[in-house]
Amino acid sequence: MRERYGRAPFGTVLVVDPYLGSVRGISPELRAFHARYPYAALLAAFWQRQGETRDVLRMMAEGVLDFLFLDEENTEAAIRRRLEPLRSRPIRALLPEGIADSLSGTGQGLLNKAIETVAAGGSVTDFAAALALSPRNLNRRTHAVRLPPPKELLRWIRVLLAAALLEDEAHTIHDVSVACGYADDRGLQRLIHGLLGMTPSALQGMGATGLAREAFRARLASPSRLRSIHREYAP
Numbered sequence: 091m092r093e094r095y096g097r098a099p100f101g102t103v104l105v106v107d108p109y110l111g112s113v114r115g116i117s118p119e120l121r122a123f124h125a126r127y128p129y130a131a132l133l134a135a136f137w138q139r140q141g142e143t144r145d146v147l148r149m150m151a152e153g154v155l156d157f158l159f160l161d162e163e164n165t166e167a168a169i170r171r172r173l174e175p176l177r178s179r180p181i182r183a184l185l186p187e188g189i190a191d192s193l194s195g196t197g198q199g200l201l202n203k204a205i206e207t208v209a210a211g212g213s214v215t216d217f218a219a220a221l222a223l224s225p226r227n228l229n230r231r232t233h234a235v236r237l238p239p240p241k242e243l244l245r246w247i248r249v250l251l252a253a254a255l256l257e258d259e260a261h262t263i264h265d266v267s268v269a270c271g272y273a274d275d276r277g278l279q280r281l282i283h284g285l286l287g288m289t290p291s292a293l294q295g296m297g298a299t300g301l302a303r304e305a306f307r308a309r310l311a312s313p314s315r316l317r318s319i320h321r322e323y324a325p
Contacts, residue, residue, distance in 0.1 A: 102130075102131070103131045103132075103133055103173050103176045103177060104130060104131065104132050104133065105133045105135050105158065105169075105173075106120065106123075106132055106133070106134055106135070106154075107134075107135060107136060108120050108134045108136055108145070108149050108154065109136060115145070116145055116148050116149060116152070120132075120149070120152045120153075120154075121152050123153075124152045124153035127153075127258075128153065129180040129183060129184070129254055130153060130180065131155055131176045131177065131179050131180050132152075132153050132154045132155060133154070133155065133156050133157070133158055133172055133173065133176060134149050134154045134156075134157050134158065135157075135158040135160055136157075136158075136159070136160060137159070137160050137161050138159045138161055138162070155176050155179050156172055156175075156176060158172050177206070177209045177210065178202075178205045178206045178208075178209040181205050181208060181209055181247060181250070181251055182202075182205055184250040184251065184253075184254055184299065184302075184303070185201075185250070185303070185306075186303040186304070186306055186307040189201075189306075189307065189310065192310075193235060193236075193237070194235055196231070196234075196235050197235035197236070197237055200221075200231060200232055200235060200237060200243075201237065201243075203217065203220055203221055204217060204240070204243050204244055204247055205247055206220070207220065207244060208244055208247045208248055208251065208271075211271050213244075214228070214240045214241050214244060217240055217244065218240065225240065228240050236310070237310070238309065238310075245281055245284070245285060246285065246306050246309065248270045248271070248281060249281060249282060249285050249286065249302050249305075249306070250299070250302050250303065250306065251269070251270055252266050252269075252270050252278060252281065252282060252290070252293075252298075252302075253293060253298035253299045253301065253302035253303075254298070254299050255269055255270075256290060256293055256294040256298045257294070257297075257298045257299055263275055263278065263290045263291065263294075266278060266290065275290075278290055285305065285309075286301070286302065286305055
C-alpha cells in the first residue's frame with residue numbers, strides 16, 4: 091500500500107482496514123504508514139463490534155480522519171458522503187498556523203473553497219462556479235477580505251502542496267508536477283520560481299514546507315502588494 095500511495099495524487103483518500111493483519115488491536119501497518127505519509131487522508135472502515143473507544147482514539151493519533159462503520163454505512167451514497175469532505179483535509183493541514191483564524195467568516199469560506207478547488211484539480215473558473223460567482227466578482231470578494239486574487243490564491247495553495255511533496259525524497263520533481271496538475275515540469279518550475287524565487291530542486295533541500303508556509307504568511311501580511319497584485323490578476 092505504501093508503494094502505491096507514493097505514486098498517487100496528493101489528496102487521494104485511502105480507505106483502510108485498521109485491524110488488517112493484527113490478531114489483537116490496531117494493525118502496526120497503520121502506524122508505519124502514518125509515519126511515512128503524515129499528510130495522507132485515511133478513512134478507517136470496520137464493523138463497530140470490532141472496535142472499542144480506545145481504538146478509535148488510537149486511530150485518530152495514527153492519522154485516521156474519519157470512520158466508516160460498515161454495519162451502518164455500506165451503500166455507495168454513504169461511502170461517497172464520507173469520502174468527499176476528506177479530499178481537501180491534507181491540504182488544509184499545510185496552511186500556516188493561525189491563518190484561517192485570522193480571516194473573517196467570509197474569508198475562511200473563500201479559502202476553504204479554494205483548497206477544495208485545488209484538491210479537485212480545478213481552475214479559477216471552477217473556483218468561481220463553485221460559489222455561483224463570475225471570475226470578476228470572485229476577484230472582488232477575495233480583495234474585500236484581504237486575500238490574494240483567485241488565480242494567485244490557487245497558485246499559493248499549489249505551492250504549499252508542492253513543498254510538502256518535495257520534502258518526501260520518494261517523490262521526483264515530475265511526480266510533484268503531476269500531483270499539482272501540471273502536464274510537465276516546466277509548469278511547476280514557473281509556479282515555484284514565480285512565488286518563491288527558486289527552483290523546485292533548490293526548494294527540495296531547504297525545509298520546503300516551512301519555507302512555503304512563511305512565504306504565504308508574509309504575502310497575506312502585505313496589503314500594498316495585495317492591491318497591485320489584484321490589478322495584475324484581475325480578469
